[in-house]
Amino acid sequence: MNSFQMVRGRLMAESVAVKSLASRYGTPLYVYSRSHIEGQYAALTRAMAPVKPLICYSVKVNTNAAVIGTLAELGAGADVVSGGELYRARRAGVPPSRIAFAGVGKTREEIEYALRAGLLFFTVESEPELDRIAECARRLGRKARIALRANPDVDPETHHYISTGKKENKFGLDLRRIERAYRRAAAHSSLEIAGLHMHIGSQILNPAPFAHALERVAGLCRRLRARYPTFRYLDIGGGLGIQYKPGQHPLDPARFAKVVLPFMKEWGLSVVLEPGRFLVGNAGILVTRVQYVKNGPSKKFVIVDAGMNDLIRPPLYQAHHEIVPVRATRGKIVGDVVGPICESADFLAQDRQLPSVREGDLLAVLSAGAYGFAMASNYNSRGRPAEVLVHGRRHALIRRRETREDLVRGEQRLPWR
Ligand SMILES: Cc1ncc(COP(=O)(O)O)c(C=O)c1O
Structure with missing residues (x-):
């Protein structure tokens, strides 16, 4: 459209x-066109309907309250990466229970602000961050829901500045270390293991890298679900690419769904998506x-x-x-x-x-x-x-x-x- x-x-x-x-x-x-945002949201919701995903709009992409508010009205949650984005999302009407908080450098102040708000979960990008969230939750007498971010080491075939799921990127935890990090999380009584997160990059036009990433975490997801009764979310991030040039093929949500749905249906987890560029x-x-x-x-x-x-x-x-x-x-x-x-x-x-x-x-x-x-x-x-x-x-x-x-x-x- x-x-x-x-x-x-x-x-x-x-x-x-x-x-x-x-x-x-x-x-x-x-x-900005409101109809376009509505159309994109509807197309993705339709394509992914078999798993009824929670679509957390990635607020960093366009932070205007009217844009966030439009998506919140349509039923979207929010993916935020700072206390500032969390503030914007809440102010624009996104319920905290639909907000996921990602980012490699969360400060204590941001973590405590988020804990007081009561989020869907924190996406955790390192072991020291895990310990910090546990410590902040303990101090506030709260339980923090967490999803560890896996770095599946796949090439999303995009610009190197917006590739985030390769081992040389600063994001997420290496697949060889992530189970140890889950055990570390389980040892903290102030943490609840809520799920697994990935975001492999942005402006991805070919669905294959999503499939590769899911293949890489398939065994892990099954083991985590069997081991931790509270493990129920699979958040596969954003990254769906759009058309910038004439003749360029955007990542059609139906093609994307065809590739990712078989994994999701089999695992029976609640699916979270974090599209940004695709929506706006x-x-x-x-x-x-x-x-x-x-x-x-x-x-x-x-x-x-x-x-x-x-x-x-x-x-x-x-x-x-x-x-x-x-x-x-x-x-x-x-x-x-x-x-x-x-x-x-x-x-x-x-x-x-x-x-x-x-x-x-x-x-x-x-x-x-x-x-x-x-x-x-x-x-x-x-x-x-x-x-x-x-x-x-x-x-x-x-x-x-x-x-x-x-x-x-x-x-x-x-x-x-
Ligand atoms: C964790 C996370 N989720 C979602 C997004 C949104 O990506 P996109 O705009 O490509 O959908 C980003 C973008 O950087 C991100 O870092």
Whole structure:
């Protein structure tokens, strides 16, 4: 499904003209489609229906309360990786009993905050972390539910920065050591062994790595279920890939389900999924306005008002984002789309065939709903963009554009001269 379509030469976000959103809210502007989020959630729920999974939306991907809240309304839980994300998820209406807390570096303060909230479980990434969670739970007189994160050492065939289930990655526990870690967990009376967790990487387009990972943990799951009566969750993380380029095949939820369901049905565990990009990646675009077209000695630069501080994926992951005109034009040019940041890494596209544009024209950077605004920064003292959610003909500002005052909020004058 595509909620951003060209209709009679105008780019529409559902039933709203993107041009009108840019005029109303300014640029750069993130625009999200609620229908797209609903469609993706429904497609995954349908494909996985035989095991009735709990879909914990990975909050890191797009942290806006309206986005988290939309998914919470649909019945999603949340996957969080910090106290801040836990705060956001709860504030957006996700019940704590549907929140899983992952991440390799949880502090005592974060663990205690989560224990007080009462979560589904902590995903535990190391033995020292296990001991720390046990100690915090003991001190608070609570029982912490835990799922150890297995590192199955499989290649998810994705960019090396977003591969997380290989032995050289910092995530999870090696399969040779994980049973020892479960025994260590069982020895702590303040811990309850709730399940097993994995997350092998992101933007995975081929279902085979999921099958390999499940094959690797099959024996382990059976033994754990037999040994620990409280062991009942299998959380296989997120990672389902989406289409960024024309001709690229996204990971169809039905293909994914066909591969993972046989394992899950056999093991009889409660299934948890943690998709992020799949739910919101193609639900968002970044609208930007051309400031200058500069003819360099060797190439043309289309200089726009969105930079790497607004969308860092192209320089960080060499990610491809389609860029389309908001109003169709006839001619084509070839060049780089660059922002105003003082870095040569500040590009949204390089050596790309683009619509022929002039100063003042609007462009839309597609597939920007995941790891877009969430990774935005104030570098070069630029306020972060506004965010808008569209639903049918309606649209609403869900985060106002940051002002210059926002940039210095929290800074303090020195107490001495
Ligand atoms: C533990 C965990 N779960 C889920 C996700 C979401 O991944 P994706 O957006 O690829 O679905 C991530 C992403 O880093 C993660 O670290």
